[in-house]
Amino acid sequence: MAIEFSNKDILLIYGHFMKKIKELEAIKSAPNNPIDSNNIDQDIELYSSITSKIENSNPQILKLKELM
Secondary structure (H helix, E strand, O other): OOOOOOHHHHHHHHHHHHHHHHHHHHHHHOOOOOOOHHHHHHHHHHHHHHHHHHHHHOHHHHHHHHHO
């Protein structure tokens, strides 16, 4: 089953996921972080996997990554 996303949809998802990755990395590196690093790593891996797929299918989106 394929889901068709518009370019706007993809940009929104990509931007949101990139923001979430940065937030999770900040939480992970924070002193006295109460969340298990393994759980954070799993979430980062999931978001990174999806953003990598978006980058591979839309190489022009890497220009956005440089701005973030």
